[in-house]
Amino acid sequence: MEALESARRRSPDETDENLLEAVFPDLKPPLAAGEAAVEAERCLECGGPYAVAPCVEACPAAVDVPGFIGAIARGNAGQAADIIFQHNILGASCARVCPVEQFCEGACVLRKEGRRPVSIGRLQRFAAESELARRTSFRSPQNPNGRRVSVIGGGPAGLSCAAELALMGYRVVVYDKNEDFGGLVRYAIAPYRIRRDPIPDEAEMIASLGVEFRLGTNIDSPERLKAIEAESDAVFLGIGLGRDVELHYPGESLGGVWSSLDFIRLIKTGLRPHVGERVAVVGGGNTAVDVARESKRLGAREVTLYYRRTRVEMPAYPHEVEEAIDEGIRIRYLTGVVGFHGRDRLESIELRTVRLGEPDASGRPRPVEVEGSEFTLPVDTAILAVGQERRIGFLSWIDGVADERGLLAVDPATGQTSNPRYFAGGDSSTGGATAVEAVQAGKIAAAGIDRFLRGTVR
């Protein structure tokens, strides 16, 4: 398996953003001010006094979409940005990474008539980014109340919870093991969706609310966690998921075989993994599709996704699968991996045909191996994207916290876990969802923590 460190040493030292821009141009480039005004005019500004606009209903963070688009239409990007950040403190990042086809744009009323939906994502990006370039103050914090909350994990859930708490006057410290903020948004979402901007500006906005960041700090033992718990009134866990699941295929230690998270992280930090001519990607989720599209952009001639069920069972968003196919990526269904072969490096992948059997624990048909169907294909690079591990080890350090199959069980109305001083949200409780859902979980937990702590004061 390719190790991140040795790959970093081998990659040419091109760490500048220009490389990323050249190899991974934005899939959805920014709108100019004139274009934004024209697009904003298309919006019907739905929403009655008691009836929510469908786009707001569809947004996990309930951003007032007609509100901010109306402001853009009237030439007031500042007011639009205020509205956006009021509901989603990471509104600029989310504008880049949200699967809008699944949320706001998918619900847009214009689609009922077969018309193109309002480009809500691009409008949100326009307002949020153009204003972030001018200022980092969008909301005003209340006076300090002397209570302290620790947030573990500086990804979207942790950042959102920290910001909302700071706005309510809490003293907040965010711990993250990485050198930079953002969690998966920074290190794992495809570079043609988001590179690094606007995360630094959003982090600056959150820091200006008084949130303290302790980056490069890994909470890697129960003692460290207990020490943090002892000096906090409450703790929010935004710890996400772990490393790629390891399936222990024969030959996976060969150079040229990657775990998807390491592969993407290398790209997101400005380096170029070598992909060769032929790439095999194993998996059927959004990460697998992203990694396939990244490989194509890095120059691979042939990129094939191998998935062990059929298109119907693929967890990846349908619109992304279609985009990948349009970009020339091939998908072979009902194909499983046997192992990897090669002398010093990966030279070929051994695969087998599977058929669908009875449903398994996930409710999907279980792949059943077809005897004697093994075959081998030459490849230069293989990337495994079959899911991330759950943080079972970390959860075992916390007294009384319940988990369902390795995921934190939380009260959906308050974000509280079964240990009252611990709250949580994001991938560590959902098993892997979008950034905007993590932001909403952070908001809910912040309100839950506030209610909990004000309750104990009395």
Add this chain to the structure above:
Amino acid sequence: MTDTKATYRQGDAALHIRGEWCKGCGLCVAACPKNILVLDELERVYVTDVAKCIFCSLCAERCPDFCISLERPSRFTRTRRLPLEAKETA
């Protein structure tokens, strides 16, 4: 039975329909994204549940005979509140 001019209210917003001009073409019914417009037994349109109306105005735009008009004095969108602060305004 549909009045010659019906007014359906949601807060300070209103939807007006002139039943006497309606010829039952059904374009508004097809356009409504919330499916709250229905033709009665005389093939005239009426609103089944005005509380669901999102005032998108597609019905008014589509009607060839200008039967429908909307009144929305204050523009606002009710956003979902966090469960803890839930104080229903409806």
